[in-house]
Amino acid sequence: MIHIEAVGRQLAEAIKGYGNDYIEAHLEQSQTSHITYRGRELESVSQTTTSGGNVRALVRGGWGFVSFNNLDELPAKVELALKQARFVGNEESKLAPVEPVVDIVPSEMDRNPVNIPLAEKKKLLDEYNAIIWNTPKIQTSIISYGDSHKKCIFTNSLGSYIEQERADINLRLTAIVTDGTEVQQVGLSLGSRGDFSLIQGLHQQVEQMSQRAVELLSAPQVKGGEYTVVLDPVLAGVFVHEAFGHLSEADFVYENDRLREIMVLGRKFGSAELNIVDSAAIPGLRGSYKYDDEGVPATKTYLIQEGKLVGRLHSRETAARMKEKPTGNARAINYRYPPIVRMTNTYIEPGSISFEDMISDIEEGVYAKNWYGGMTSMEMFTFSAGEAYMIRHGKLAETLRPVVLTGNVFATLNNIDAIGSDLEMNQGGGCGKGAQVPLSVSNGSPHIRIRHCLVGGR
Amino acid sequence: MEDILTQAKKVAEEAEVFMVSSEEIPVQFEANRLKHIQSKQSRSLALRIVRQGKVGYSATTELGDSQRLVNNAVETAQFGMLAKFEFPSPASYPLVEVFDSNVESVSIEEMIKLGEELVAVVRGHTPEIVCEAAITKSITSARIINSRGGQANYRISTFSLGIEGSLIRDTDMLFVGETQFSCHPILESKAVSETVIQQLELAKNRASVPSQLLPVVFTPYGVASALISPLMVAFNGKTVLEGASPIGNRIGQHVFDKKLRIWDDPTIAYRPRSRPCDDEGIPSQCTPLIEQGVVANFIYDLQTAALAHTRSTGNGSRGRGGLPAPSHSAFVIAPGGTSFDEMVGDMKEGLIIEQLMGAEQGNILGGDFSGNVLLGYKVESGKIVGRVKDTMVSGNVYQILKQITAIGSDARWVGSFVKSPSLYCPSLSVASKG
Numbered sequence: 001m002i003h004i005e006a007v008g009r010q011l012a013e014a015i016k017g018y019g020n021d022y023i024e025a026h027l028e029q030s031q032t033s034h035i036t037y038r039g040r041e042l043e044s045v046s047q048t049t050t051s052g053g054n055v056r057a058l059v060r061g062g063w064g065f066v067s068f069n070n071l072d073e074l075p076a077k078v079e080l081a082l083k084q085a086r087f088v089g090n091e092e093s094k095l096a097p098v099e100p101v102v103d104i105v106p107s108e109m110d111r112n113p114v115n116i117p118l119a120e121k122k123k124l125l126d127e128y129n130a131i132i133w134n135t136p137k138i139q140t141s142i143i144s145y146g147d148s149h150k151k152c153i154f155t156n157s158l159g160s161y162i163e164q165e166r167a168d169i170n171l172r173l174t175a176i177v178t179d180g181t182e183v184q185q186v187g188l189s190l191g192s193r194g195d196f197s198l199i200q201g202l203h204q205q206v207e208q209m210s211q212r213a214v215e216l217l218s219a220p221q222v223k224g225g226e227y228t229v230v231l232d233p234v235l236a237g238v239f240v241h242e243a244f245g246h247l248s249e250a251d252f253v254y255e256n257d258r259l260r261e262i263m264v265l266g267r268k269f270g271s272a273e274l275n276i277v278d279s280a281a282i283p284g285l286r287g288s289y290k291y292d293d294e295g296v297p298a299t300k301t302y303l304i305q306e307g308k309l310v311g312r313l314h315s316r317e318t319a320a321r322m323k324e325k326p327t328g329n330a331r332a333i334n335y336r337y338p339p340i341v342r343m344t345n346t347y348i349e350p351g352s353i354s355f356e357d358m359i360s361d362i363e364e365g366v367y368a369k370n371w372y373g374g375m376t377s378m379e380m381f382t383f384s385a386g387e388a389y390m391i392r393h394g395k396l397a398e399t400l401r402p403v404v405l406t407g408n409v410f411a412t413l414n415n416i417d418a419i420g421s422d423l424e425m426n427q428g429g430g431c432g433k434g435a436q437v438p439l440s441v442s443n444g445s446p447h448i449r450i451r452h453c454l455v456g457g458r
Numbered sequence: 459m460e461d462i463l464t465q466a467k468k469v470a471e472e473a474e475v476f477m478v479s480s481e482e483i484p485v486q487f488e489a490n491r492l493k494h495i496q497s498k499q500s501r502s503l504a505l506r507i508v509r510q511g512k513v514g515y516s517a518t519t520e521l522g523d524s525q526r527l528v529n530n531a532v533e534t535a536q537f538g539m540l541a542k543f544e545f546p547s548p549a550s551y552p553l554v555e556v557f558d559s560n561v562e563s564v565s566i567e568e569m570i571k572l573g574e575e576l577v578a579v580v581r582g583h584t585p586e587i588v589c590e591a592a593i594t595k596s597i598t599s600a601r602i603i604n605s606r607g608g609q610a611n612y613r614i615s616t617f618s619l620g621i622e623g624s625l626i627r628d629t630d631m632l633f634v635g636e637t638q639f640s641c642h643p644i645l646e647s648k649a650v651s652e653t654v655i656q657q658l659e660l661a662k663n664r665a666s667v668p669s670q671l672l673p674v675v676f677t678p679y680g681v682a683s684a685l686i687s688p689l690m691v692a693f694n695g696k697t698v699l700e701g702a703s704p705i706g707n708r709i710g711q712h713v714f715d716k717k718l719r720i721w722d723d724p725t726i727a728y729r730p731r732s733r734p735c736d737d738e739g740i741p742s743q744c745t746p747l748i749e750q751g752v753v754a755n756f757i758y759d760l761q762t763a764a765l766a767h768t769r770s771t772g773n774g775s776r777g778r779g780g781l782p783a784p785s786h787s788a789f790v791i792a793p794g795g796t797s798f799d800e801m802v803g804d805m806k807e808g809l810i811i812e813q814l815m816g817a818e819q820g821n822i823l824g825g826d827f828s829g830n831v832l833l834g835y836k837v838e839s840g841k842i843v844g845r846v847k848d849t850m851v852s853g854n855v856y857q858i859l860k861q862i863t864a865i866g867s868d869a870r871w872v873g874s875f876v877k878s879p880s881l882y883c884p885s886l887s888v889a890s891k892g
Contacts, residue, residue: 002520034780035537039700044781045537046515047530049523052500065496069519084495087566122537140700176702176823183704183824224852224889225669255489256588258626336498375816378624379631380848382816382830404816404828406850410629456828456850456889 002051004029005163007071008153011053014074015157018057021085022095023078024156026293027053027071028335030148031114035121037129037143045118052335057081058095058317062088067336094320098296100159105290107165108283109194113147114167116196121145124199128206132175135210137217139183142174149194152293160295167194168286168440170428175210179217184401186213186386189371189428191286191440198427212387212399221401222388222455228365229405229453230358233424235368235385236445240276241346241431242374243381243409244269245443248278248303248311249329249433250318251341252378259378260322267309270413273351276304278313280328280344286427287344287441294339296328304413315341333436343431347444351419355447358418365391366455368403371429382406404456412450420446459603462505462524467605469532470507470514474545474604476737476776477503482596485569490577490589492570504776505531513538513761515781542764545604551734551741554612555727556641561595561615564643569593572647576621579651584625584658587634591621595643602739610739616730618874619644621654632661632845633832639874641728657812657833663844665836671885673808673863674851675801680811680834681881682872686789687818688825688855689720693747695758695773695784699766702823704856708753715862716751717794722773724787730874731788738774738782745771759784786875793879794865801864801882803840809888810835810842811851828852848891858883 008027015023029051036043054067055077064084066077125143132141147169154162174187188209192198231239246252253259280289280298289298294316301311314322315330318341330339359367367389374383388400423446430438459475466473479501486494504517505527514535518527573591580589594617601611620637636653638644676684691697698706705713724732724742735741738760746754758766759774759782775785802810809831817829831849835842858881866880 001523001526038696041539042537043539044513044515045534046517046780047534048516049518049520049526049530050502051520062492063494065494066499067496068499069501070499080497084497084566087495087570088492118533118537140702176700178702183702184821185823224850224887226891256624256626258586258588262626262629336500338494338496373816373818377631377633377815377832379629380815380830380832382850384816384828401826402821404850404852406816406830408629408848454848454850454889454891456852 001049002029002071004051004151004153008155011074012155012161014078015055015155018082018157021082022058022093022157023055023081024154024294025053025055026332026335027153028150030150032146032148033114033118035125035145037125037141039140040129040133042122054335055081056338057085058093059085060089061091061093063338064088065338095316096319096326098316098326101291101295102161105162105164107167107194109167111196112149112167113169113194113196114149127203128173131203131206132173132210135175135177135214137177137179137214138210139176139178141176144172146170147194154291154293154295156295162291162295164289164291166289169194169196169199171199173206173209175213177213177217182217184213184216186216191427193284193286193288215399216401219399219401222366222403224456226452227455228362229450229455230365230367230391231448231450232369233422233445233447234371234426235383236348236448237426237443238371238374238383240348240445241343241441241443242376242383243412244276244303245278245343245346246376247378247409248313249341249343250312250314250322253312254318254321263309263312265309268307269304269309269410270307270416272306273419274304274307274413274416275302275349277302277349278343278346282345285345285425285442292328292330292339293332294330296326296330298328298344301327313341313343315339331439333439337436340433340436342433342439343441345425345442347423347425348419348446348448350421350423350446352421353418355420355422358420358447358449359391359396360394362391362394366400366403367391367396368405371426372402379408380406381409406454406456412453415451415453416448417451418449420448422446459601462527463603463605465524465528466505466507466531469528470509472508472545472605474506474602475503476602477501478598478600480596480598482594484592484594485566485573487573487577487589487591490581492573495566503527506781507531507535508541509535511540513541541761543760545606546608546739547606548608549739549741551610552725554725554732554734554742556612556614556732558615558642558728560643561617562597564595564617568645569595572619572645576647576651579647580621580623580654583655587623587625589621589623594618604739608739610735612734614730614733615641617643619647619650621650623654634658637873639730639871641730660835660842661833661845665844665846667809667836667846667849667888667890669889672888673805674883674886675808675810676881676883677810677812678868678870678872678878678880679813681791681878682876684811684814684817684827684829685855685858686876688822688827690786690789691822693756695756695762695766698756699762704823704825705753711753712751713753713856714748714751714859717862717865718748718751718859719792720748721746721790722757722786722788723790724772726788729788736772736774737776738770740770740772740774742772757784757786789876791869791878793867793869795867796864796882798866798868798880801866801880802837802842805837806839808837809846810837814851825855827855846890850889851886853886858886
């Protein structure tokens with residue numbers, strides 16, 4: 001394999017000597033392995049080695065960007081990025097100041113998951129697949145496992161030089177059942193910062209998941225309309241990510257005067273019990289890191305405190321243009337893309353209500369659990385639950401087909417009227433923004449209750 | 459590439475080397491202004507082998523390290539599935555025109571000018587709109603060789619021109635947008651800006667819909683965002699092989715409305731999803747999926763076809779650099795004879811769906827979809843009266859496509875992948891806050 005530390009040093013030299021224009025460069029070398037099952041048998045297994053980099057230049061407010069796999073002729077790539085930036089620039093460059101950093105951050109894992117023998121990974125997946133196939137009415141299973149180990153180098157014309165390593169594991173299991181006419185599926189998403197043991201020993205969870213798929217075959221579909229809805233920690237985490245998190249990404253806001261008016265700090269978004277945080281600084285979660293892709297140290301950022309908007313997520317440029325402090329949220333999915341403002345680990349802080357108390361006064365409502373997917377258009381969001389139950393007379397009642405919830409962010413945050421005490425972080429899945437998907441993030445919440453939530457149905 | 463093939467043949471019965479390289483240049487506007495110019499150069503090499511009857515696979519961007527590539531493939535082959543297929547021998551490929559050298563010579567200045575024009579025209583119509591625009595040109599080269607002497611190579615040029623606008627009034631947000639793709643340069647921005655301006659016109663007024671069953675017209679964009687995903691999954695040979703496709707055992711049967719014809723076509727000249735052969739070197743062909751409402755064919759790659767005892771339809775695709783799997787090239791729905799205006803005129807009270815958000819989150823396999831109408835219009839007495847909001851629709855693709863009132867004469871490309879007319883459906887469940 002190419003020795004990328006050596007290339008990193010060349011690149012650090014190549015970006016020097018261009019005066020006031022800002023230049024930064026990223027290098028990345030990753031190894032990944034993937035194993036998929038469709039049906040009883042392992043379907044594909046592959047190993048990939050990738051190395052690549054990019055140079056990004058800022059001249060008079062305009063950006064140039066060159067990405068490449070070929071690590072030769074670095075000075076020419078720097079020149080090209082500068083040339084592009086000069087084409088664009090016609091105002092003053094603005095970047096929030098940060099101290100140059102020289103640091104080497106090793107991986108938190110002593111065992112690189114990519115180096116675990118394929119045979120060991122396959123054995124575990126075989127066991128899970130066997131459990132799914134033991135389910136009555138099983139039609140097929142889909143299992144997708146991936147792990148990666150990445151070494152990243154960041155350097156800029158201000159003298160920063162940072163090496164960071166990270167490992168990642170993700171696993172998605174899906175059971176598909178049929179009774180001859182109806183097809184139903186239930187999935188389970190898991191992830192970790194490269195710790196293989198966290199996806200081991202989940203046999204019972206896999207069995208429950210498969211059983212649930214069978215129950216869905218005979219479950220009714222909810223009648224569409226407005227309900228009081230209780231979300232479990234997993235789904236509430238998706239909700240906070242989709243419905244509010246994206247709106248607090250400053251790149252949507254900073255050049256849009258109308259959105260700036262809406263997202264003005266101090267505006268009331270919810271009840272005084274509502275606190276929403278994004279923090280890459282918590283160690284060990286899938287959205288955690290020490291420095292972002294602009295070399296800015298990770299921070300804990302309150303987005304909503306006591307129901308009021310108090311902060312947002314920034315890159316160096318958005319922070320400077322909004323005259324706020326950088327938060328270390330500029331991230332790129334890989335070297336092929338420039339960093340943009342992204343979430344990391346986003347969660348609702350716990351309150352004090354138990355789940356039982358939360359549902360006890362609901363005459364007719366929906367309890368929605370488990371992530372299936374979610375999307376937002378800033379104002380409107382939809383997200384779907386993998387599991388759902390009616391709540392009747394303060395108690396859980398019949399199982400429902402998966403439900404899709406939708407609403408207006410502003411109204412819905414105001415309609416959260418109970419926040420549980422049971423915060424849990426969900427490590428499965430990934431976030432998409434533009435073409436950059438899936439980015440490792442985590443999100444979490446305690447159980448929450450939302451009044452007047454629109455639920456799609458027949 | 460030949461060296462790697464030689465090296466691989468020493469340790470494996472069969473081998474195939476696939477290399478793809480590309481350069482993409484996007485010029486991007488943010489908040490109405492030019493913001494970014496990029497150049498994305500990439501190349502990667504993939505090796506697939508059959509060793510002791512089993513498939514092994516590895517890929518790399520480090521072209522110098524062929525030994526590692528071969529070793530990784532050998533390691534994975536211990537666990538790979540049994541190869542049921544043979545790599546293709548030398549074949550003749552159809553002439554599919556997908557390269558126009560004029561794309562390469564479009565200058566950055568011209569691309570910037572196109573973006574400025576687009577933004578200016580859209581803002582000329584609605585001054586307070588905030589626009590993002592992207593003008594992108596790219597050239598991709600692919601080459602494939604295998605141990606049976608099969609080989610193919612081709613180049614594709616792509617040009618795209620698109621704009622998205624957001625219009626915010628207090629906490630009310632409207633999103634409009636259009637992107638066009640071609641293998642030719644698109645040097646006229648008018649068609650794109652006109653589409654966006656039409657969306658802005660139709661969305662000027664607000665209207666409310668009742669929560670009940672309503673007749674619905676899906677525009678081409680609406681068809682793509684609501685109905686295509688479940689069909690793609692259902693017609694995929696892999697889903698069929700697993701027994702998970704609801705139409706898997708219904709070849710030759712009337713499952714859809716008689717007016718409906720759909721095919722998969724990678725041979726249409728100068729479309730970015732076209733190519734002379736697929737990623738396994740199998741010649742491209744047009745594959746009918748639905749003919750007069752009858753399920754006609756499913757799509758296959760080599761391995762899936764072999765397992766299903768049929769032939770590859772030339773739909774092997776490597777997706778994100780992994781092993782080939784069946785994947786649609788371009789999804790084309792035949793136009794009908796009814797104009798869009800006639801459809802609207804026919805509705806006493808109804809809904810037009812231009813964009814549905816979140817439709818793909820439901821039980822796709824069963825054909826269920828449910829989503830928020832991100833852009834849609836209310837029809838009263840045959841006239842569009844305004845944009846609807848806080849509205850959700852739910853339905854089942856198979857029920858909707860079983861009985862279609864009319865198919866539009868307005869077939870057009872939506873993005874690079876779907877060509878569809880408007881579809882007029884008698885009833886769909888609508889839930890709304892009004």
